[in-house]
Amino acid sequence: MSSAPYALERAVAISAVARASSVTARVFRLLVTKSSAAGATVTKSDASPVTVGDYAAQAVVNIVLGAHFPDDKIVGEEDAAELRKPESAALREQVVQLANEALSGSEQECPAQDSANKWGAEPLSEEKILAAIDRGNHEGGATGRMWALDPIDGTKGFLRGGQYAVCLALLVDGKVQVGAMGCPNLPLDPKDGLPKEGDAQSMDRKDLGAIFVAVKGQGARQRPMSSDKEEPIQMRALNADSLNTASFCESVEAGHSSHGTNKRIAELLNISAPSVRMDSQAKYASVARGDGDVYLRLPVGDGSYQEKIWDHASGYLLVHEAGGIVSDCRGRDLDFGQGRTLRNNRGVIAAPKDVHAEVIRAVGKALQEEGRGNL
Ligand SMILES: Nc1ncnc2c1ncn2[C@@H]1O[C@H](COP(=O)(O)O)[C@@H](OP(=O)(O)O)[C@H]1O
Numbered sequence: 001m002s003s004a005p006y007a008l009e010r011a012v013a014i015s016a017v018a019r020a021s022s023v024t025a026r027v028f029r030l031l032v033t034k035s036s037a038a039g040a041t042v043t044k045s046d047a048s049p050v051t052v053g054d055y056a057a058q059a060v061v062n063i064v065l066g067a068h069f070p071d072d073k074i075v076g077e078e079d080a081a082e083l084r085k086p087e088s089a090a091l092r093e094q095v096v097q098l099a100n101e102a103l104s105g106s107e108q109e110c111p112a113q114d115s116a117n118k119w120g121a122e123p124l125s126e127e128k129i130l131a132a133i134d135r136g137n138h139e140g141g142a143t144g145r146m147w148a149l150d151p152i153d154g155t156k157g158f159l160r161g162g163q164y165a166v167c168l169a170l171l172v173d174g175k176v177q178v179g180a181m182g183c184p185n186l187p188l189d190p191k192d193g194l195p196k197e198g199d200a201q202s203m204d205r206k207d208l209g210a211i212f213v214a215v216k217g218q219g220a221r222q223r224p225m226s227s228d229k230e231e232p233i234q235m236r237a238l239n240a241d242s243l244n245t246a247s248f249c250e251s252v253e254a255g256h257s258s259h260g261t262n263k264r265i266a267e268l269l270n271i272s273a274p275s276v277r278m279d280s281q282a283k284y285a286s287v288a289r290g291d292g293d294v295y296l297r298l299p300v301g302d303g304s305y306q307e308k309i310w311d312h313a314s315g316y317l318l319v320h321e322a323g324g325i326v327s328d329c330r331g332r333d334l335d336f337g338q339g340r341t342l343r344n345n346r347g348v349i350a351a352p353k354d355v356h357a358e359v360i361r362a363v364g365k366a367l368q369e370e371g372r373g374n375l
C-alpha cells in the first residue's frame, strides 16, 4: 500500500464501491424482466429493485467502512426504518442475502485489498445488516471525519437501465478529501458511446463499468470495475476563445434542474452543441474525463431545494482534481460542512477552471433575465 495521504481510505473506498456496484448490477439483473432477444427492452417488474438495491448497497458500504474505520461517522441517504416493519419481511430477506453475497465475494471480484474480510467469514445476521444501514444516519457537520454515501444515485436512471452511480466520499472538517464513484453502466472508453437505455443487449456490453477515484491534491483516475489498472483523467482545457466549442450536460429530470435556464446559459456562451442529458453523478465523471465540459444544474422555481451532500461530494472532488471548479450558481464554493444538505448553496455549476468565471457570468445574466437574480 502506498504511503500517500489517505492511501488506506482510498483503497477501502474503492473496495466498498466495487462491492456495492456489484450488488446494484446484480439487483438490476435479478429483479427486472429481461428477454434475451436481440434489441429486447428491459422493463422493471415493480419499484422494488431500487429499494432492495439501495438498502443492500448501503449495508455493504457501511460494513466495509465500519470494519476499517469504526469511529468514522456516515451520512448515508437511506435508513432501515421501513425495512424493519413486519410487512417488509420479504424485502428484508432479499437485502440480507444480497449484502452477504457481496461481502463474501472474492478478492478477484473486489481487487482493493480488503480480502481479509474483517467482518468475518460467516454471513452477517439480519440485525447486523439493519444496524449497518442505520449507521448512515449521522447529521453531518463541519468537524471530524465522516463519509457521505449515496448507494444508488440516479434512482430513475437505474430503473430505466440508464446511468446511475454508487457514490462515496470522505469529508474531514467539512472538506472532501477522498471521492470514489462506481458507474456500472458507463463505458470505460467514451468513444464506445453510452448504452441504449433499457436495451437488454446493450446492457450486457462487456466494456461497461468504471470506478472513478480522487484524493485531494493527488489527481483523479478511472479504473475498470473488475481490475486495478488505473488511468489518470483530465478535463478538456478550455479558454475564453474555445468555450463556444464546449458541450454541456444536465439532469434528465426537468424537476431537478431547469432545462430552460441551462439552454439560455449555453446560448449566452455561444455553445451550439445540444445538451447531453444523463442521470446521476455520472455527469461529474463524464466532464472530469473530458467527454463533456460543463455541468449545469440550475435550480427550478424559487430555488428552495437544498441539494444533498451525498449527491455531490464525490463528483465535486473528481472535477476539482481533474482541472475544474465546482460551485453553486453564484460561484460560491460548495459548503459540505452544513449538515446533510448544501444549505448555503443553490444549484451546481462545474466547468474547466479557466472558463468557470465566464460560465458563472452567463448564469447570473440568465437568472437576471428570468427575474431570479436573487437566487
Ligand atoms: N428538486 C430537486 N432538485 C435537485 N435535485 C433533486 C431534486 N429532487 C431530487 N433531487 C436529487 O437529484 C438526484 C438525482 O440527480 P440527477 O437528476 O442529476 O440524476 C436524486 O438522487 P437519488 O436518485 O439518489 O434520489 C435526488 O437526491
Ligand SMILES: [Mg+2]
Residues within 6 Å of the ligand: 150, 152, 153, 154, 310, 311
Ligand atoms: Mg442521489
